[in-house]
Amino acid sequence: MSPQESLSENDFQRLFAMEAEGRLDTLVDELLELEKGGATPEMVASLFREAHTIKGGAAVVGMPHVARVAHALEDLLEEVRRERRGVDTALIDAVLAGVDAIRTLIPLAVAGQEHEEAAFDAEQRLRIAVGGPPVVDDKAAAGPGVTAPAAAPGATPSVRASAAPDVAVPAPSAAAPPPVAPAAPPLAPPSDAEPGPPPAPAREHHAGEGSVDAHGAADGAAGHAEPARATATEMLQIPVHRIDELVRLIGEASAATLRLGSALLERLERDPSGLTEYRDLVRSLNELQELALHARMIPVMSLAPRLRRAVRDLARETGKEVRFETRGEDAEIDRGVLERLADPLLHLVRNAVDHGVESADERRQKGKPAEGTIRLHAMQLGSEVVIAVSDDGRGIDVARVRETAGRTDRSAIEMDDEAALYLIFRSGLTTATKVTGVSGRGVGLDAVRASLNAVRGRIEVRSDPGMGTEFRIAVPITMATLRCLVIKAGGQAFAIPLHSVRAVLPSQPSATVGGRAMTMLDGRPVPISSLSAVLGMGNGAVGPAVVLAGLTRSHAFTVDDLVDQRDVVVKGLGELVPRLPAVAGAGVQPDGSILLVLEAAGLIERARRTDNGDRSQEAAGGGGHEEPVPHRAASILVVDDALTVRELQRSIFENAGYRVRVAVNGEEALAEISHERPDLVLTDVQMPRMDGFELTEAIRKQPSLASLPVIMLTSRGSDEDRRRGLECGADGYIVKSGFDQSALLSAVERLLGADR
């Protein structure tokens, strides 16, 4: 097995940042669910687990301040879990504020920027919400002005510290004046916001006065949704075209570098991949390109909170009961495209609440549940993202649409239902009998369509009378051109996005290791396959190799030949062609031919499967001779639901020469163990489905596994947990926050030594 590429601490921090982003979104979603209806213990436990996982991840990637805030959040949710604190608006707001603070702090930590003070403030606020005293710290003196508005409604800042614990859990009657100023809109600061004063003076500035300046307002009064003070100074809104220009220039630089490489090879007969400087340059450029491209992609569901809020507010305003559901958390889209979808989507969900969903009474009469449902569903299909907004309301009255349009356009009368339905996108058409503040003005759906045209998107509508309406928007994931390396394989030209090309190697010698062909890159073995074979186009010529980087691993592909580099406007293959993981899309070339654009991750996955297929065939035939395995490395099963922690541990152990398998919870771990017994199990404690205690107990119950060493790794350092861990049969108990690589390795080595 090839060792995992070694990742720096910063890589893990970035990985953690991505993971945390998703977990925070989940947390917010679940929280809003919680707000809507009775809190079940499962829901609260799930919230707690998310906070806990974020805390653990932050601790292991070296973000102690983030971990502290997450810890405070966890403690707050622990109170709820233990039913020592109820769910009320104040709690929801406090948790939302905590989530927003963590969201703001992580990028600062990744960038190595100062964030301790902001973390301290956030932690304070959460501690106050728990009902306990604020953290005693010499900084507390500087804190009141910042923390007061969120924590203590009605209390003046100067008395906040003592007043807060008493008012932190408002009686139900106190719910009317919300503790968090609702007026603060959840908007980002204006893009041209001044950089603002540096954090320290700013703090002094408003520490002394209870009223708010710009920073104080963002920090305290707005609580949730407003980025913490640091954001104003540390985050920039950048016009998309600047990033585009950056991506283009990086592409140019990569292209020039690869040309330089082939010039070196051809004219000087010097293999550039042997030059460390050249390799460093190529690698840096690739990383740069990936970062720049990634900077433009954001999850479609990052719009969900805004839409959810709109649904919630409008439902309240119109006196309807509406529930908002989302699906498709993993669909990502170019930031620029998504920005232009925000208004159309907002319009569609508002329409759905106002026109689609009936009043609770009307729904009951129709035999529907009183609560209407609006769904937002995003899905990536090839190079397009499809976003559906659907409701289970009354549907569109096509007859009325036809009649209204017919007043100005006789041809509308003749239209069949489907054609008539699309009349709703005409300018000025409304069937609403009264104009509300929300909709009914006849401006809207035509504007929606116009906005979509601008991003080369399209919209479809389906409606079932009495059952509901669905709008589907399809937009290209990105409108940018992609700089590609064009190669030939199996006699056909293909484009490979340059950002996934790690290196181009001259015709490579390869060795077979464990039945798998490998070549060397930067002194490390990389699996190598024939691209045409992977694409099912025969074996192809053995030419140069292109090393592609997928999300987690690299893979080399031999190609017939390198052609050139060019910008390709990538288009989707349409709805009729099934999604092909190895094909990202296609571009039409100036000569009218079609150039297929390959997708690195899909290709690598396919290569691995093809490869495994070959090997299992060999094994079945019994013809292949076994490669001698020089040393059987001990195998470790890492069990953790946090991606960052799993990958960090995988990296540590693989670099130390162990074989590593991973599982995301106790159940999966047991399945892995029954499949192949590892030499040691390293498990997290808090996990969904089956936690670390249960896993350890289950292992100990099986006589054949009685001697299998189990180490528990947890972010909870409580004595109770430690005792319980040891009671259920764990051999070691390591606390993540006090965790260092060498301690972990030596603990593992000790246990493995004892076992063997």
Place this chain on the structure above:
Amino acid sequence: MAGAPTPRIVSGQLALLIPVGSDTYAVSLETVREVVVDPRVTKLPTSPAVVRGVFNLRGDIVPLLDTGLLLGLRPVMEEPYAVLVETPHGTAGLVATDMPLTVRLTESVGHSDIEGTTETYLVADARLAVALDIPVLLSPGRISQ
């Protein structure tokens, strides 16, 4: 996109005959966008065999489908003509192995039991043409099978 649903073929209607090997199929002329002679097809590796590739139609990328395989019959060996049909899911090309011709359909002579087809019609030269049910035949689900 918008537009009317794809009409199914009926007697008395104008239809385009699509020769595929020794068989002949018919589609309503209303669903046909155009016929492309000798399309320049780019193979689409890893796709199901029914997708013979993609070709460029004035800047749009259009899949070319194997009419035989689509009906669960033998694959075609060549692709001298592509009949472009409009479907609710976009435009697709159907391979014709000989020049497609327009006819007016007479009475149906019987029901066709091949999935994705409707009726059988008697056309010129005592040939039988089986009418294709485009919305059924050209659905993303069916193509990905």
